[in-house]
Amino acid sequence: MTHFSTIGLIGHLNNERAVYSIKRLIRFLQLRNKRFVLEAETAARIVDTDLLSAAHQIVDMDTLGQACDLVIVVGGDGSLLRGARALAKYAVPLLGVNRGRLGFLTDITPEDIENKVDEVLSGQFKSEKRFLLDMEVRRDGQVIATADALNDVVLHPGQFIHMLQFEIAVDDVFVTSQRSDGVIVSTPTGSTAYSLSGGGPILHPTLDAIVVVPMNPHTLSSRPIVVAGHSAISIVVGEHNRAEPMVTCDGHSHVDVQTGDTILIRKKPHMLELLHPLDYNFYERCRSKLGWGGHLLKE
Template sequence: MTAFATIGLIGRLDNERARYSMERLITFLQSRQLDFTLESQTAAVLGSDAAVGAARQVAELDSLGRHCDLVIVVGGDGSLLGAARALTSYGVPLLGVNRGRLGFLTDITPEDIEEKVGEVLDGHYLEESRFLLNMEVRRGGRLMGRGDALNDVVMHPGEFIHMLEFELSIDGHFVTSQCADGMIVSTPTGSTAYALSGGGPIMHPKLDAIGLVPMNPHTLSSRPMVIDGNSEIKITVGQSRGSKAMVTCDGQIHVESRTGDEIFIHKKPQKLTLIHPLNHNFYERCRTKLGWGGHLLD
């Protein structure tokens, strides 16, 4: 008996390899006589193929959580990030098949689809909880924009490169004022993404912590910080010589801010459940994806 009865399928099918992997996955689910629901844009790319006709139904991304008890994402980490933001509130777990470049989150290789997905469906898998960040931009107390992020919330100059002035407060306590290209506020999940490129620390996914990584700060004493995961972060946008600062969630949601705006960031109450094959190992992922050295005696 399978551990999951109804499967949701999401795919970024912008190339033939990704489309082939999705079709292969659908064929495998059919061989197991499992119901599956296609996300609407995925179905549109597949067109009128037999795969679409075999689907139990086609649903919008944000409603998949009402129809499925597992969602499989075929694509890169960006595809899984988008699915996570849309589906976390439903509590539906996500499983990733990697058709992107790095694949920190989508950890089943295309060659292993039948074997590894089959193991998951048979109940042989690891379950991991990840938290997201909630971001709000407020102007004079009025909400101007909001977003969620599994990886990071980034304040940056936007289209034009220039220094930003801002103040950082944590849990109501003033921390520092800075001139920098911006600030990366990262979850442990995002610590191996943009924050890592910015010189931030790698955090194990099980940590209840948030990383703060200043981007090219105009002082040698400015360093990344790791704070408690339940902290309330406030960034107050300072003078920026007429230019606007942008606030981005996972590189996919963009909110414009102005001088005097307050950016509030805190942990989202609902958590994401990621499903991994039994052989998943965070440190092995770091070795293979980041090019770390292997055993000296091998």
């Protein structure tokens, strides 16, 4: 049996349904006599002083990663992305409760919170490793910005829809130059997110691979490519007229870039561990979330 001694709780900051589920989780953990820690911004959304006083600590995200051996994220995929970027370096596993819309990463439904969390605390779960991407922008040989992403790194025209010019290399080997609305560099985890809407392939989340997806390329021959997970991908920003290009990581971190800047993307050295209930199945998740067809033949 797996023993989680200290549970961390993170909730969607602007979602009353997530706050309600956090309160349910707190009451459940109290009944189980489990020690739990609240992330400070999440705690600020809970006005019930009795529930707040039951927490062992209220801490910032970094302290949460050091203090806990399991973190439960209540919200949508965006909430789990936020937790993953902050906590992956601490090797603390994450478990998701879905209070968002699509919920590819947050498995547990609100009505199953107590049952499914109880199963996980009793050691009944599946564990899966996911990797994140490191991104840095270099200008005149100097690093001017860094960020990371669990889903994707996107070069795009910023506020205005104008084509960009850029060159792509993999492991210092020139691959192609393009004129397009930008490019998405995605992990397998992110292959069911923005990359999918851009025409990229769905990758099984355990694959050691990165997908590069051009956004509305000027030539029909430009197609997504899949490269090895250990690859170093570099994108050199070419000349542009009215566009003010930008790099965005997970739709969260934004960096303005200029002609001649190099965007370097590679896999982070540490992995994220996601926990799933025992009935989790990636292909069933694709069927239910993406509307794939079910069985044609009945037994």
